[in-house]
Amino acid sequence: MLFILKHGVDYSTLNEKLKESSASYKFLDLYGKKIVIAWPDAYVENITDPSIEIAVKPKRPFQLASNEWKKEPTEVDVKGVKIGGDKVVVAAGPCAVEDEEQVLTVAKAVKRAGASLLRGGAFKPRTSPYSFQGLGEKGLQILRKVGDEVGLPVVSEIMDTRQIDMFKKYVDMLQIGARNAQNFDLLKVAGQSGLPVLLKRGMGNTVEEWILTSEYILSEGNGNVVLCERGIRTFEKATRFTIDIGGMVAAKLQTHLPICADPSHPAGKRELVHSLALASVAAGADMLLIEVHPHPEKALSDSEQQLTPESFEVLMNRIKALTNALGRTA
Amino acid sequence: MLFILKHGVDYSTLNEKLKESSASYKFLDLYGKKIVIAWPDAYVENITDPSIEIAVKPKRPFQLASNEWKKEPTEVDVKGVKIGGDKVVVAAGPCAVEDEEQVLTVAKAVKRAGASLLRGGAFKPRTSPYSFQGLGEKGLQILRKVGDEVGLPVVSEIMDTRQIDMFKKYVDMLQIGARNAQNFDLLKVAGQSGLPVLLKRGMGNTVEEWILTSEYILSEGNGNVVLCERGIRTFEKATRFTIDIGGMVAAKLQTHLPICADPSHPAGKRELVHSLALASVAAGADMLLIEVHPHPEKALSDSEQQLTPESFEVLMNRIKALTNALGRTA
Amino acid sequence: MLFILKHGVDYSTLNEKLKESSASYKFLDLYGKKIVIAWPDAYVENITDPSIEIAVKPKRPFQLASNEWKKEPTEVDVKGVKIGGDKVVVAAGPCAVEDEEQVLTVAKAVKRAGASLLRGGAFKPRTSPYSFQGLGEKGLQILRKVGDEVGLPVVSEIMDTRQIDMFKKYVDMLQIGARNAQNFDLLKVAGQSGLPVLLKRGMGNTVEEWILTSEYILSEGNGNVVLCERGIRTFEKATRFTIDIGGMVAAKLQTHLPICADPSHPAGKRELVHSLALASVAAGADMLLIEVHPHPEKALSDSEQQLTPESFEVLMNRIKALTNALGRTA
Amino acid sequence: MLFILKHGVDYSTLNEKLKESSASYKFLDLYGKKIVIAWPDAYVENITDPSIEIAVKPKRPFQLASNEWKKEPTEVDVKGVKIGGDKVVVAAGPCAVEDEEQVLTVAKAVKRAGASLLRGGAFKPRTSPYSFQGLGEKGLQILRKVGDEVGLPVVSEIMDTRQIDMFKKYVDMLQIGARNAQNFDLLKVAGQSGLPVLLKRGMGNTVEEWILTSEYILSEGNGNVVLCERGIRTFEKATRFTIDIGGMVAAKLQTHLPICADPSHPAGKRELVHSLALASVAAGADMLLIEVHPHPEKALSDSEQQLTPESFEVLMNRIKALTNALGRTA
Incomplete structure (x- = not known):
């Protein structure tokens, strides 16, 4: 599961919610975006937060490399x-x-x-x-x-x-x-x-x-x-x-x-x-x-x-x- | 071994020589040419005959399909x-x-x-x-x-x-x-x-x-x-x-x-x-x-x-x- | 789909029912049994008939060779x-x-x-x-x-x-x-x-x-x-x-x-x-x-x-x- | 090339001879033996020395692992x-x-x-x-x-x-x-x-x-x-x-x-x-x-x-x- 986050907002509430779930996750800066990557087996679909711009659940085992969330080719x-x-x-x-x-x-x-x-x-x-x-x-x-x-x-x-x-x-x-x-x-x-x-x-x-x-x-x-x-x-x-x-x-x-x-x-x-x-x-x-x-x-x-x-x-x-x-x- | 033969000449002497050897061989008409194909394990290198135009011993296991003897592409x-x-x-x-x-x-x-x-x-x-x-x-x-x-x-x-x-x-x-x-x-x-x-x-x-x-x-x-x-x-x-x-x-x-x-x-x-x-x-x-x-x-x-x-x-x-x-x- | 049939009974009604469905099927004698084999994509699950002893729907693409219906090894x-x-x-x-x-x-x-x-x-x-x-x-x-x-x-x-x-x-x-x-x-x-x-x-x-x-x-x-x-x-x-x-x-x-x-x-x-x-x-x-x-x-x-x-x-x-x-x- | 050496003798002359050749080589202690391993492309076949017990030239690309020189299985x-x-x-x-x-x-x-x-x-x-x-x-x-x-x-x-x-x-x-x-x-x-x-x-x-x-x-x-x-x-x-x-x-x-x-x-x-x-x-x-x-x-x-x-x-x-x-x- 990927959460693409809004710029310049507070992520602490989201972080709390993720901690409370049993999910493995990580905050990343990638391609000019702030992203949360949650492990594929994590159940975080229900998490909502104002800091989240887009939530995507890639179907492929590779999440960050998938074009399911980043459709434009990377240079x-x-x-x-x-x-x-x-x-x-x-x-x-x-x-x-x-x-x-x-x-x-x-x-x-x-x-x-x-x-x-x-x-x-x-x-x-x-x-x-x-x-x-x-x-x-x-x-x-x-x-x-x-x-x-x-x-x-x-x-x-x-x-x-x-x-x-x-x-x-x-x-x-x-x-x-x-x-x-x-x-x-x-x-x-x-x-x-x-x-x-x-x-x-x-x-x-x-x-x-x-x-x-x-x-x-x-x-x-x-x-x-x-x-x-x-x-x-x-x-x-x-x-x-x-x-x-x-x-x-x-x-x-x-x-x-x-x-x-x-x-x-x-x-x-x-x-x-x-x-x-x-x-x-x-x-x-x-x-x-x-x-x-x-x-x-x-x-x-x-x-x-x-x-x-x-x-x-x-x-x-x-x-x-x-x-x-x-x-x-x- | 391939013998590419001259056109319109008599092949009977060549045929006799091949028969005398222990070789397996075959006369063929292919790509407008008369050809003798002798099996790869046949020892016919020493055979000479006026009817032979060119003799080629392809190194590959396929002889007729090899471009060792027919260099121009087939149409x-x-x-x-x-x-x-x-x-x-x-x-x-x-x-x-x-x-x-x-x-x-x-x-x-x-x-x-x-x-x-x-x-x-x-x-x-x-x-x-x-x-x-x-x-x-x-x-x-x-x-x-x-x-x-x-x-x-x-x-x-x-x-x-x-x-x-x-x-x-x-x-x-x-x-x-x-x-x-x-x-x-x-x-x-x-x-x-x-x-x-x-x-x-x-x-x-x-x-x-x-x-x-x-x-x-x-x-x-x-x-x-x-x-x-x-x-x-x-x-x-x-x-x-x-x-x-x-x-x-x-x-x-x-x-x-x-x-x-x-x-x-x-x-x-x-x-x-x-x-x-x-x-x-x-x-x-x-x-x-x-x-x-x-x-x-x-x-x-x-x-x-x-x-x-x-x-x-x-x-x-x-x-x-x-x-x-x-x-x-x- | 396989129908293993009873011995010595009349199969004509079953045959009629199969004909009426759009199924491809075939009657076979195999391993001492009378069998109907219907193609895997045929919808014949609903067919019932007194001549049928057992009906099996193998999950594998091979039906007759599968041990889903014939559990004992073939000699x-x-x-x-x-x-x-x-x-x-x-x-x-x-x-x-x-x-x-x-x-x-x-x-x-x-x-x-x-x-x-x-x-x-x-x-x-x-x-x-x-x-x-x-x-x-x-x-x-x-x-x-x-x-x-x-x-x-x-x-x-x-x-x-x-x-x-x-x-x-x-x-x-x-x-x-x-x-x-x-x-x-x-x-x-x-x-x-x-x-x-x-x-x-x-x-x-x-x-x-x-x-x-x-x-x-x-x-x-x-x-x-x-x-x-x-x-x-x-x-x-x-x-x-x-x-x-x-x-x-x-x-x-x-x-x-x-x-x-x-x-x-x-x-x-x-x-x-x-x-x-x-x-x-x-x-x-x-x-x-x-x-x-x-x-x-x-x-x-x-x-x-x-x-x-x-x-x-x-x-x-x-x-x-x-x-x-x-x-x-x- | 492998030289299996005698125990307790002086290897310095052999070492000199190897240095003089253009060979890449190495002295090793292996399986209780003193060994010189020379790279497969080294020309050292002609080297003789009293310290050498046996010289073996394995034909396989792996030399030390080959049973060409060590015939008994390793425990x-x-x-x-x-x-x-x-x-x-x-x-x-x-x-x-x-x-x-x-x-x-x-x-x-x-x-x-x-x-x-x-x-x-x-x-x-x-x-x-x-x-x-x-x-x-x-x-x-x-x-x-x-x-x-x-x-x-x-x-x-x-x-x-x-x-x-x-x-x-x-x-x-x-x-x-x-x-x-x-x-x-x-x-x-x-x-x-x-x-x-x-x-x-x-x-x-x-x-x-x-x-x-x-x-x-x-x-x-x-x-x-x-x-x-x-x-x-x-x-x-x-x-x-x-x-x-x-x-x-x-x-x-x-x-x-x-x-x-x-x-x-x-x-x-x-x-x-x-x-x-x-x-x-x-x-x-x-x-x-x-x-x-x-x-x-x-x-x-x-x-x-x-x-x-x-x-x-x-x-x-x-x-x-x-x-x-x-x-x-x-």
């Missing part, structure tokens, strides 16, 4: 870059930060081609302990420096709750990866940080579970979440993961949050990336996350699926043509 | 409608043929909006024996009559080998459904019929298995096959099936056959059909198969996912805008 | 071998019939070790048209001959409706394979044949769909169906298919039909077959279907997963120990 | 309870710790029936932020107190790296849950803690990825890992998850680590728990993890799948009969 602002509006925002950069020159080369190229955000991994979640684990804080420093130099806000993946203060120093947007999609303590910490969050879907998670992970962030009072589809686990092995375009569309019909698609990871091979990127945009994605490397064949991770800067430029031009045809921009 | 001709060229071909019509008026209403509407083929089920594969099983031969008669009246070639699903002569009388293109995707006797009969075949992927089949089902048809000398992605079984339940856009793209990279997408079945709900159709076209689909019903809510099957004629027209306009932007037509 | 009788009672019945034999000596060797060995049925494929559904397709009718003749000689009823897979008369001549039990699990015309023909049917689950089918395929057979008046779990398609590739022990148990809780497990196909490798067979029996399987070949490494199909006769004997001894511990026999 | 010792030997060890207890009385009641009952370990969740990973999140540290205190009182070592799930010192105070074995299965920082911390770890498989992880998660723990010098299968995500919805018995057997063939099965979570319904538990034991599980609650219908989480103490006792008796038949104990 997430990453240092001036607006995700969720007419423009399809593209974040590009290497899978892993390797050195400053690599990142700088890519950053300049992707900016020129039309990317609005710089991505790059400093802490890498790797299936094997013997794979390259990333440069760590040094990687974040490089990313920050290059981002400032080139003029692109930066996004990078956080892997552990203990890293949050470090990330606050360096990045403009936190990424939570597929393997930590249900690391609930990390979600809470990301929520508390106030930073915009790019929230990937776990490879074994349903659309409902995915949106529920955003609820962990929103219920900390942080509404700046972009949901990112990156492929699910299915029996098909011709691709690395199965990009769930249908699930992305189903999510968009249920939430006000913007949706991002990552075509690089499900593709697994760069020959497929263009087609999956275009399909995602045609299906309604608000943002794309694309891996670009100056020399993909020498990359320390995901060498098979990263685009060259040249190929990325071709893709951007196709995306622009596509968005024009669909009444959007890129 | 399948359904009574003048070319599938596999610049134009994205749309087949539309009701899930099930219910009566003549229903089919006629839909046929006129979809033709006006730009569809090139009329689809409609007369024999319906239903999960339950208690669901509507289709009108049978009467359904085919209606489809034929309406197709002729409106000027649209017709496609309908065959379910059993014993129906082949009946289908030859009424349809311009056979459809083989997901549930019969590995009914190998039916595939052989469809191959022998010479009719163009719209071949759906089984909901539990890999891309490789899907293309291999076309090999059953091609190896009967029938090259007129369109591969149709219609969604696979995954853990996600927000959609009826998971449309495998990545698998579709992976298939396109391996075969010369045209690819069709069916956005209606994976959607399960009509709200998703537009987005999935557009995504399929953006990913490179050569054809779309879309369910349209004059009154979807009264449909005897798949009432949730069929579009109204009005909604279909809107979709066709969006598809045309999209194909223009991508350098194709619709 | 399927294959020429005297009872499947579905205390004894766990084992059917064993080669994946494919290759020659008489091969089948005879295996048949003697598996009988000695405790198998009750002889299995062997004569028509083989193969993913590739270039794989061994089976000996055809000759294979059935060998199977019949060896079965008679050794004293084991035989079961073999039928692939096409046009083969039914041939199969009636040679086999004691029809097998319908995973790839034809939703070949509904074949299911109907198998139902009409009156032969016991070993009905495999499609690799992409849910438990509910699987049981519904048996409903196609039962609603033809043939109640002799054994449901066979043989592995489903999942993302896991350490095994060929994922044996769904949980699905098997879930099926057993909903139907009166006996359940068989095929540990050979999901294993894919013979090292796993023993463990999967024992797990299936511990979970409650009434029957096992196991591939045994005198020289697995030379087998023309599925060479990786077939057991040697020696290994099969070891397995049978372990199965016997296990069933004793669980209060059954083998 | 994990949890305060005297040995997991991985003849005895099938059962850990039982409530899904979530609710209060002391609840835990005490269950602990006494499961001990009496034959359980060797007490399980109970204090920090609960919940899909929704509005579901019961556990009692936190208070839950661990209750668990510890009851465990001591009843005489059962305790196991509980850790969710975040920051909790490690707290867990060290209270538990005898850490559990890492399915949702944190690829929380690599947590795996490292668990490895460093030296505590035995019950490591669940992620619901979207392959067998190979699952064993690789144990490699993160082993490569910190902690060899006390039990791998726990708890069901994977598939299209089947008759059960909550699909217990992957085949994957469990495949794992056992590749690793020396003991395997645990959790039949409660994949079952989702208590009617299925017995059968899945028995199947797991028959397939070779070394341990079972079973949810038991004094009043399952009132449980604050997973109320559908928890057994009553009475039902647990019946199950234990069946397990004992089964293990006797298979030459083990319980």
Whole structure:
């Protein structure tokens, strides 16, 4: 149950009434509104109070992320870059930060081609302990420096709750990866940080579970979440993961949050990336996350699926043509 | 192993040499060429003969369907409608043929909006024996009559080998459904019929298995096959099936056959059909198969996912805008 | 809706009443009872008649296969071998019939070790048209001959409706394979044949769909169906298919039909077959279907997963120990 | 590459040689041996040194967990309870710790029936932020107190790296849950803690990825890992998850680590728990993890799948009969 409250009024009587009920509840500031969120199993429908502007009982298990109460799409602002509006925002950069020159080369190229955000991994979640684990804080420093130099806000993946203060120093947007999609303590910490969050879907998670992970962030009072589809686990092995375009569309019909698609990871091979990127945009994605490397064949991770800067430029031009045809921009 | 033979020469010496080897092989007429297909495990690499123009050893388990030997895309001709060229071909019509008026209403509407083929089920594969099983031969008669009246070639699903002569009388293109995707006797009969075949992927089949089902048809000398992605079984339940856009793209990279997408079945709900159709076209689909019903809510099957004629027209306009932007037509 | 009727009374008045309703319905002889099955969407709850002994409205989509009306487990009788009672019945034999000596060797060995049925494929559904397709009718003749000689009823897979008369001549039990699990015309023909049917689950089918395929057979008046779990398609590739022990148990809780497990196909490798067979029996399987070949490494199909006769004997001894511990026999 | 070293010799020359190569490597104490683990891509095959007893190059991506070098099964010792030997060890207890009385009641009952370990969740990973999140540290205190009182070592799930010192105070074995299965920082911390770890498989992880998660723990010098299968995500919805018995057997063939099965979570319904538990034991599980609650219908989480103490006792008796038949104990 959600109570959207009037501005500048006294909430103490309402608070008393809620205390008297057996309900679990919380006062939140979200999207410029004062809100009371009561847990779905709480019986608070009968509570009335002059401070309540609107009362809504969402039918879905995610309440704050549902478009049942917030019908207009949410725009997430990453240092001036607006995700969720007419423009399809593209974040590009290497899978892993390797050195400053690599990142700088890519950053300049992707900016020129039309990317609005710089991505790059400093802490890498790797299936094997013997794979390259990333440069760590040094990687974040490089990313920050290059981002400032080139003029692109930066996004990078956080892997552990203990890293949050470090990330606050360096990045403009936190990424939570597929393997930590249900690391609930990390979600809470990301929520508390106030930073915009790019929230990937776990490879074994349903659309409902995915949106529920955003609820962990929103219920900390942080509404700046972009949901990112990156492929699910299915029996098909011709691709690395199965990009769930249908699930992305189903999510968009249920939430006000913007949706991002990552075509690089499900593709697994760069020959497929263009087609999956275009399909995602045609299906309604608000943002794309694309891996670009100056020399993909020498990359320390995901060498098979990263685009060259040249190929990325071709893709951007196709995306622009596509968005024009669909009444959007890129 | 494939031997592409010269035209108008004597093959008898080559035939002798093949007989002497222990190879399984077959002479075929395919795509205007005389071809010898030798089973993948046959050792015939050393055979030489003046009648051989080119010898190719495809690395993939499907040989005839592979673009390793036939690099140019195949155009399948359904009574003048070319599938596999610049134009994205749309087949539309009701899930099930219910009566003549229903089919006629839909046929006129979809033709006006730009569809090139009329689809409609007369024999319906239903999960339950208690669901509507289709009108049978009467359904085919209606489809034929309406197709002729409106000027649209017709496609309908065959379910059993014993129906082949009946289908030859009424349809311009056979459809083989997901549930019969590995009914190998039916595939052989469809191959022998010479009719163009719209071949759906089984909901539990890999891309490789899907293309291999076309090999059953091609190896009967029938090259007129369109591969149709219609969604696979995954853990996600927000959609009826998971449309495998990545698998579709992976298939396109391996075969010369045209690819069709069916956005209606994976959607399960009509709200998703537009987005999935557009995504399929953006990913490179050569054809779309879309369910349209004059009154979807009264449909005897798949009432949730069929579009109204009005909604279909809107979709066709969006598809045309999209194909223009991508350098194709619709 | 099911009406179980009294014996030896007049059903004509009831038939009139049913005709007057708009219901689809059918009179059946099943499990020694006269039954009226009305389609689930028929409104016949109000019909009363002296000929009706019991009226049941099953809540599940499968009506005849449901244990809501037939609470006692069904025993399927294959020429005297009872499947579905205390004894766990084992059917064993080669994946494919290759020659008489091969089948005879295996048949003697598996009988000695405790198998009750002889299995062997004569028509083989193969993913590739270039794989061994089976000996055809000759294979059935060998199977019949060896079965008679050794004293084991035989079961073999039928692939096409046009083969039914041939199969009636040679086999004691029809097998319908995973790839034809939703070949509904074949299911109907198998139902009409009156032969016991070993009905495999499609690799992409849910438990509910699987049981519904048996409903196609039962609603033809043939109640002799054994449901066979043989592995489903999942993302896991350490095994060929994922044996769904949980699905098997879930099926057993909903139907009166006996359940068989095929540990050979999901294993894919013979090292796993023993463990999967024992797990299936511990979970409650009434029957096992196991591939045994005198020289697995030379087998023309599925060479990786077939057991040697020696290994099969070891397995049978372990199965016997296990069933004793669980209060059954083998 | 693994070098198993001689005891009590000088490793400094070997260390020099390794430094000179470009290899990443690490000295470890594991299973009573001094070991050098070199990353799989390191070229150190040519290194010889008197301190090396055996050099092994495992072919699998997990090296320390592979049975290529350690052929005898590992026994994990949890305060005297040995997991991985003849005895099938059962850990039982409530899904979530609710209060002391609840835990005490269950602990006494499961001990009496034959359980060797007490399980109970204090920090609960919940899909929704509005579901019961556990009692936190208070839950661990209750668990510890009851465990001591009843005489059962305790196991509980850790969710975040920051909790490690707290867990060290209270538990005898850490559990890492399915949702944190690829929380690599947590795996490292668990490895460093030296505590035995019950490591669940992620619901979207392959067998190979699952064993690789144990490699993160082993490569910190902690060899006390039990791998726990708890069901994977598939299209089947008759059960909550699909217990992957085949994957469990495949794992056992590749690793020396003991395997645990959790039949409660994949079952989702208590009617299925017995059968899945028995199947797991028959397939070779070394341990079972079973949810038991004094009043399952009132449980604050997973109320559908928890057994009553009475039902647990019946199950234990069946397990004992089964293990006797298979030459083990319980």
